[in-house]
Each structure stands twice: as structure tokens, then as C-alpha cells.
Amino acid sequence: MSRFAPIQPSQSPTKGLTDDSYRYGFHTSTDKYAYKSAKGLSSKVVENISFQKNEPAWMRKSRLTGYRVFKDKQMPSWGADLSAIDFDNLYYYLKPTDKEGKSWDDVPVEIKNTFDKLGIPDAERQALAGVKAQFDSEVIYGSIKKMLADKGVVFLGMDEGLKKYPDLVKQYFGSLIPAGDNKFAALNTAVWSGGSFVYVPKNVDVGLPLQAYFRINSPNAGQFERTLIIADEGSKVHYVEGCTAPAFSDGSLHSAVVEIFVKKGATVQYTTVQNWYKNVYNMVTKRARVEEAGRMVWTDFNMGSKVTMKYPGFILAGKGAVGETLSMAMAGAGQQLDTGSKAIHLAPYTSSTIISKSISKGGGRTSYRGMVSIGPKAHHSKSKVVCDALILDPQSRSDTYPTNKVFNSDVTLEHEASVSRIGEEQLFYLMSRGISENEAGKMIVQGFADPLIKKLPMEYAVEMNRLIDMEMQGSVG
Amino acid sequence: MFKIDNIHVSVDNKEVVKGVALEIRPGEIHALMGPNGSGKSSLAMALMGHPAYILHTPYSILQMDGKDITDKTPDERARMGLFLASQYPVGVEGVTVEQLLRRSVQEILKGPALPRQGRALSDTRIDVLKFRKDLEKLAKKVGVKPELLRRSINVGFSGGEKKRLEVLQMLVLKPKYAILDETDSGLDVDALKKVAEMVKTAKWPNGYKPGILVITHYTRLLKHLQPDNVHIIKDGRIVETGGKQLAERIEKEGYK
Numbered sequence: 001m002s003r004f005a006p007i008q009p010s011q012s013p014t015k016g017l018t019d020d021s022y023r024y025g026f027h028t029s030t031d032k033y034a035y036k037s038a039k040g041l042s043s044k045v046v047e048n049i050s051f052q053k054n055e056p057a058w059m060r061k062s063r064l065t066g067y068r069v070f071k072d073k074q075m076p077s078w079g080a081d082l083s084a085i086d087f088d089n090l091y092y093y094l095k096p097t098d099k100e101g102k103s104w105d106d107v108p109v110e111i112k113n114t115f116d117k118l119g120i121p122d123a124e125r126q127a128l129a130g131v132k133a134q135f136d137s138e139v140i141y142g143s144i145k146k147m148l149a150d151k152g153v154v155f156l157g158m159d160e161g162l163k164k165y166p167d168l169v170k171q172y173f174g175s176l177i178p179a180g181d182n183k184f185a186a187l188n189t190a191v192w193s194g195g196s197f198v199y200v201p202k203n204v205d206v207g208l209p210l211q212a213y214f215r216i217n218s219p220n221a222g223q224f225e226r227t228l229i230i231a232d233e234g235s236k237v238h239y240v241e242g243c244t245a246p247a248f249s250d251g252s253l254h255s256a257v258v259e260i261f262v263k264k265g266a267t268v269q270y271t272t273v274q275n276w277y278k279n280v281y282n283m284v285t286k287r288a289r290v291e292e293a294g295r296m297v298w299t300d301f302n303m304g305s306k307v308t309m310k311y312p313g314f315i316l317a318g319k320g321a322v323g324e325t326l327s328m329a330m331a332g333a334g335q336q337l338d339t340g341s342k343a344i345h346l347a348p349y350t351s352s353t354i355i356s357k358s359i360s361k362g363g364g365r366t367s368y369r370g371m372v373s374i375g376p377k378a379h380h381s382k383s384k385v386v387c388d389a390l391i392l393d394p395q396s397r398s399d400t401y402p403t404n405k406v407f408n409s410d411v412t413l414e415h416e417a418s419v420s421r422i423g424e425e426q427l428f429y430l431m432s433r434g435i436s437e438n439e440a441g442k443m444i445v446q447g448f449a450d451p452l453i454k455k456l457p458m459e460y461a462v463e464m465n466r467l468i469d470m471e472m473q474g475s476v477g
Numbered sequence: 478m479f480k481i482d483n484i485h486v487s488v489d490n491k492e493v494v495k496g497v498a499l500e501i502r503p504g505e506i507h508a509l510m511g512p513n514g515s516g517k518s519s520l521a522m523a524l525m526g527h528p529a530y531i532l533h534t535p536y537s538i539l540q541m542d543g544k545d546i547t548d549k550t551p552d553e554r555a556r557m558g559l560f561l562a563s564q565y566p567v568g569v570e571g572v573t574v575e576q577l578l579r580r581s582v583q584e585i586l587k588g589p590a591l592p593r594q595g596r597a598l599s600d601t602r603i604d605v606l607k608f609r610k611d612l613e614k615l616a617k618k619v620g621v622k623p624e625l626l627r628r629s630i631n632v633g634f635s636g637g638e639k640k641r642l643e644v645l646q647m648l649v650l651k652p653k654y655a656i657l658d659e660t661d662s663g664l665d666v667d668a669l670k671k672v673a674e675m676v677k678t679a680k681w682p683n684g685y686k687p688g689i690l691v692i693t694h695y696t697r698l699l700k701h702l703q704p705d706n707v708h709i710i711k712d713g714r715i716v717e718t719g720g721k722q723l724a725e726r727i728e729k730e731g732y733k
Contacts, residue, residue: 424528429567432525433577433646434555434584443580447571447629 028157043067046190049093053159053193056166059173066179066189071185078104079369080307080336085281090253092191092224148206153237154199155210158226167301168199172228176259176287176315184283188224188257195225195256200266209238209271209457227258231266231294238269240457252280254305260288262296264318265398269297273460276305278335284310292318292347299455300327302337303467311369313342315379316350323352328452330471331364331396339368340401345378345411354385357452359445361392361471365399372413373405382439389419390448392441442472478502479559479688480540485533486516486523486713491602492533495518495713501654504686505675508576508699508724511710512732517692518564521658525561525689526551541654556585556655562643562660564692568631579608585650596729617644620671644672651681654688661698671700678703696728700725702716 046067050060075082148155154165156456162169179189200206202343231237262268268288276282288296298312314323325341343352358366368387389398398416422444432438446453446468453461479501486494501507511517523530524539524674532539532547539547546554560678569577583603613623621641631639634690640663647655657676661669680686691702699707707724709717717723 060481229486423567425567426569428525428527428551429563430550430569432555432561432563432576433581433650434552435580436552436584439552439580439584443572443577444569447569452573 009285009400011112039091041070041090041092041187041191045092049191049193056170058170059162062174062179063190063192066186066191068181069179070186070368073180073186075183076309079309079338079367082281082283082307085099085253086391087187088091093193097457107413143394147208151204151206152201153204154197155214156197158195158197158228159193161228165197165199168230168476169197169228170458172257172259172261173228176261176289176408177257177285179251181285184255185257185285188226188255188285192224192226192257195227196229196239197227198229198231199235200229200231200237202232203234203238204232204354206238209240211240211242211477223252223254223256225256227256229258229260229268229270231260231262233263234265236267238271238457239355240271240460241271242275242460252277254280254282254284255285257336258286258288258312260286260296262288262290262294262321264291266291267295267297268298271299271301271311271456271460273301273456273464275303276308278304278306278332282308282310286307286310286312286322287342288312288314290314290316290318290321290323291419293319293320295322296324298325298327299452300325300339301452301456301464302327302329302339303471304335305337306335308337308339310338311340311342311371313344313371315344315346316352316381319347319348320349321347322350325352325356326452326455327355328357328359329366330359331361331366331466332471333362333364336365336367338367340368340371342371343373343383344382345372345374345381347377348379348381350378350381352381352383354387355452356382356385356387357449358387358389358398359392359448360389360396360398361435363393363395365397367399367401368417369401371403371405374408374411374413376407379410381408382414384416385415386416388448389416390445391421392445393421393422438472442469445472478540478542479690480538482522482538484520484523484537484539486519487531487533487539488519488529493713494523497710497713497715499690499708499715501688501690503653505706506689506691506702506704507706507708508702508704509690509692509708509710510694510724510727510732512694513709516713517694518658518711521561521564521690521692524656525559526554529554538657548624552584555650555652556587560647560652560655561650562647562655562657564658565641565663566631566634566639568589568629568634570629573627574630575612577630578612578646579603579605581646581650582608590658591638593707598655601674614688615648616645619675620668621645637644637668640664641668641672644675645681648675648679651685652687653685654690655679656690658692659694660691661693661695668703669698673698678704696724699724 043064046063047060050063053074117368122228156164174189177185179186191433198210229239258271290296296314300312302308316323323343327339327341329337329339331337340352340356343354345352352372354370356367356368360366366389370385372383372385374381374383385402387400391398402415404413406413422441426444427440429435431437446465449468453464456464481497481499484494484497487490497520509517519530523532525656526549534547541557546557612626616623616626619641622645625638640660641670643660660672664672676689703721705720707719707721709713
């Protein structure tokens, strides 16, 4: 009950996280999968995926290696409790239709309905540059503007990318995040499907952001997309992914791998706005390799999911390379969001900035987990880490786990951390100006998140504010 | 009339205000003076409805223009026309002064009709550009730099800036009754004079003059304000009430 309203009839418990509050919690029946793998994972399932996709032998081999590593690797011993993930009870591959839809008319009606419910077609077809929408495991609808083609920019589904640019994919695939990196990267290597392949030629500025919309739409459907972005020398690109998932009672697993190569003098920004349903395990490995004078920016917004473990990183491999991570996480009841970033400085005059903000409420838990490593050759490098946590009630929790490894004395390293509780004093101050307790709580949370939200493209910023608004419904007090 | 009668307030189960009575009419300025720990600020917090300052019911009487407000939340009291200039204004990161005030005005317009409003109750729309212009004009009068209006409220503001801002908020929200809790502390001589002038001449566009309760333990503000009613509070009780001569005597002799 509200602390500011001592006399009130009894209220029902906070409903903020129940099913009906989840705007995207609908489910379209899709029995029209062209191919659906059996539940569970075996080398046969893995081979079958490769066969279905008609892949080259090296990819089949890579998948099988991934599967072996996955079987051998232990689950991470730190972070969230992952014991509820039942790898034998998941579908690893779903293929909704035989062909990739070339135009909107080719897209099956049911799938269109799902997009309609998400409000995608109007917003994204008209206003945005290149739309890549992922429906389950295949890219079934995509449109690439002529402009991209004219500039020589390649923006394809990963499967198509492999078919059309096999040499390029072979050269880079798994070279930054090998199967052995971690158990979930290994799993992705074995069963990956979908994701994007982007190549930006030398000195090309893509201009408009490339957008992909991901969506899980089947009970127990793991989504294992694989994205590879290569930004050639002097080029510039902003890639945006937004994620939503509908309501299912069983645990769902999302385990993506994103590899980005930022060549000399290139700039890549990768933005994620995610709102998984609250039973999804979200285990994502993202890494960029940044060459001389290149620049990588991760903007990572994490809402929803039961568990998220995600630490986008960059290897600053060339002189003067710059890496930046801006991340925000919001955890409510039953949620644990363990997020952060990894900055590896290998070359001189490199700099990294990590800004992390988290909000926990209703017993939710957020953690910042980060690593800054400055190697012996990285003289004159600097790193700055700022993490701010906002805790809305005494049941919620936030932790910070920073690791710094410095092998060069000629560097600057800063770390600032702050934890604030939404104070009674802040609420009282705003309320004494005529603003209701609930609205005051929202204002405080949005004010906290605002500096990061400003970095998003407009339509995502609007969506993000709406999500926060929804999550904050009746949650203060 | 803002009627306070037999007010008892407890903080952490300790009674800090022990039966205070005051009657403040529109246009009147009352000064409440007292040494540190005499219960002045606790009274102010309880009047605004801070949940940590517990008003003893049912015998504490708190009425605005005949309406009992003891059960009202702080936002409800604000919408009814009560204002508190905070002794320690709180910072809110990411919420600008202008945003907060625009929101406040909108909320207050939703409240019951007040004599200060020269517009229809249902009309809660705000012309953003006009609001900004009016706000900047008022800010200039109070000595609040316009760039502060676009910064997060009270974050990194100096003590003086915060206090001027509290006065600015009062002028924007146009309350029926205002409590100024040690608004003078942190102000330099010139600012003090200016703020006193603004408070003394406070009058809303429709001619309404708010009733004001000024809480202080210095007499310097009162020199400029010249209040007709001065109350001395000690150990949670009003021990003496008088005119401006009382304030002068306190300055010479102290609270004793």
C-alpha cells in the first residue's frame, strides 16, 4: 500500500508482471512449419539442420564441432541460476516456409497477422531503411532499399549470406567468437539459424540505420540467430535489432552470437532494444574487433526475460581504436539481468567507455559484470566505467562485479559506481508539487534512464519510454 | 483560512510538535521562529503530509478554507492549493525544472477550482511555448538563471540557487497558502532582499493574495518581510505571539 496514503481500502497485490500486462503476449498459431526438427539435440539433429539448409561441408563440420564443444562445456558457474534450462525439451530448428519472402504479398497471412499485432508493417516498411524481420528461425520477409544496393552494401539473412558470399563468411565466421568461447556460443555454432549478414564496402556511410526485428513465436523454440557484420575501412553503419517474444509458460531459450569486424577508421554502432517475455533465458555473446582508429558502440537495452546474461565486448586491436558500451537493464519480480561489458585493450592510445544503468523493482535483481583488460602494449590507453543502479523497493537487489586487469603503467583507468534507492524524499518532493505517487515514481525512473534513451533512434526511444511506463504501472509504493 | 489547531506530530515515535495552533488568512504573512530542534520543520513537513511526520488524530485539526485535509496525500494537498518551499530541496536526475513545473501546473489544474485560476476547470492544456516564456520571465524576477530551467532539478545547484528555485516554484504554482521552510538560509544579502520582496508582494493575476507561513531562525529575513504576526516556538509549543517588535526583541535577546 502506498506510504503516502495511510487511509485507503485494501488493494490487490501489484500486478505489474502478470500475463495480461504484457502487451506482446499473444500467440499466433503456426502449424505451417515447412520443417520442424525433433525436440532435443543430437549430432543427427545438427546434421539435419545443415542438410535442410543445403550448406557447404565446412559449415556442417563447424556445426558438429560446436555440438561437441557444447556437450563438453560446463554451464557458467557464476551469474544467474540456469538449472531450469532443459536442453532436451527444446526445438532447435523451425522453418516456417520454404522460401524467403521476396515481397510483402508472399508473406503468409498468419505471419502478417503477427506483424500487424506488433505494429510493424506501417512503421517499419515505410519509415525505415532496410527491413529484415525474423519470424522464428528464417528470415521470411526482408526488403532492401535500392540505395543500399547502389552503395554496394550487403544486408542479407545469414543463411542467404552464406550462399551468396561463402568465402567472406568462411573467412570471418567464428573467428572472433569460436565455439570454445562458452557453452552458449558453442550451442549457437551448432544450431544457428537466421540472423543478419552485413558487409559495408570501404568508405561507405550507410546513412540510415539497418533494422532487424526479431521474434520468437513457438513454444520452446530456441532462437539461435547468428549475425556477422563487416565494416570495411573508413565505412560507417548503425545496426538496430528490436526483440519481443509472446507469452508462453514453458522456458524459452534465446542464444545468439554477434560478431563484428570494424576495420581501420570504420564506425559501427549496434543497438539492441529487447523485451523478451518473462520466461525467456537470454544468453547472448557479442563481440567486436576494432582496428586502427576504428570505433565500436554497443547500445544495449535489456527489458523482459527471466534471465539475461549478456556482456557485449570489444577488442581494441589497432592504435587509437575506440570502444563504447551504453547499457540499460530493468528487472522486475522473478527476473535476473546480469549485464555489462568487456573491454580488451591490445594496442596503444585505445580508449573504452562503459556506461551501465540498471533499475530493479518488485524483487528483481540486476548485476553489472564487467571486465577491462589493458595489455602490455596498450600504453597511453584509457578506460572509464560508470555504473548506476536504481533500486525501487527493499525487496530488489543490485550488485556490481567489476574486474580490471592492467599490464601497463602508462594508462588511465576510472571506475565510478553509484547505487540509489528511489527515496521517500524524492517522491515526497515531487508529490508536494501536485504529482501523484505513481506518476512521481515514473518520472524518477524515466529521468534516470533518459540520458541513455536519448542515444536511441527516435522510434525506439518512444517504444522504450512506453515499455518503462508499462513496467512502472502501479509498482511504486 | 488555513486553520491549524491542536497539532501534535511524532517522528520515530517521539512527539516533536505538542499542540500548535495558527490561523492564516489570505494575504497574511506569519513568521514562525524558534531555535534548532524546536519542531518548526517537523510542523512544516506534517502540514504538507510527509509520511514520516505523523499527525496525531483525531484531535489534530488541519483545515483549508473549511475543508479537513488531515487524510489527504501530499499531492492532493498541493492540488488543493497548499505549497511547501522545502528546507532541503531534493535533486531528481533527468527531470528538468521546466518539465517538473509544467507537469505540476497540469496536475494542479486538474484539482478543485481555486480562486487563483482565471480559466475553466476542464481546460488543462498548456501552451508549451507560452509556458516557457512566462517561466523565463518569472525566473528572471527571482534571479534564477534561465539555463537552470533546462537542467535536472536541484542536481548540482548551489544552496542559493535551490532556495530561489523554491520561490520560483511558488510563484508558478500560485498556491492559496504557502509554507516557506528556512528559505532564507543559503541566500546572500541581495538575494534575501529580492526573495523577501517577491514573497511580500505575492499576488496572483486575479488579485488573490496567498496566506504565507515563513519558518526561520534568523531575524534578517523578517527585517525585509515585516510580518504582522510573529510566533515563537520552543520545544514543540508556541510560547509567544506578537507583532514585528517581537522579532526585534528576539534579535537582541535571543530565544533564552
